[in-house]
Amino acid sequence: MEADRSEARAFIAALVREEAPSLPGTPALAVPEGSVAEVTAVARRLALYVLPAGRPGPEPAPELLELAAALVVDEHPSAPRWSAAERRRLAHWVAVLIEHRGEDGVQDLVRELNRG
Template identity: 65%
Template sequence: MDPRRLIESLLAWQADPLPGPPVLAVPEAPAAEVIAAARRLVLPDLPLERPHPAPRPELLRVATALVVDEHPSAHSWSAADRELLASWVAVLIEHRGEDGVQELVRALNRT
């Protein structure tokens, strides 16, 4: 199967949340703290004419599923905070891929 079609099919698939603890191995934190960490990692990579996150929709879904929904504090954040964090994480993934997510995990574990 073509990799692009495989990714599209995975993104279109909506799995039910699994019971148990979140997968992201970071401490609980307020949304503002996590958003600030993601923003700090993204800003050096953004072109000057794009000072705010403008995520690609497919990466927004990946960021939400793999990072935002898996944060141990996500259940207590507002929908607006979750969306904003997903936007920053999606741009981080766009610019740095999995390495960006790992940098975010390390940054969250330092705080």
């Protein structure tokens, strides 16, 4: 199990190092526009729910922060209106969610944002 996690983290880190440029066009995250406060509140709630009991604080792996920013935060249709600090805060909670739920966590976030 731990070997699988380290392989997955190595793969993610390799993707992040590619530093692919953002492409123009429609954002890839299929959710309605919203304020960064609303989106962050949903991501935070979901992330805190999946944290293991007794964990001192939600500190995601640095490579997951970059992945969350690139594949989720920057792909939100409202992201161009958010500040860099707001994006970092949201990326933090999305990274915690990814760390503990993987793609299922992102799908949970998309589902909740579409309900909202």
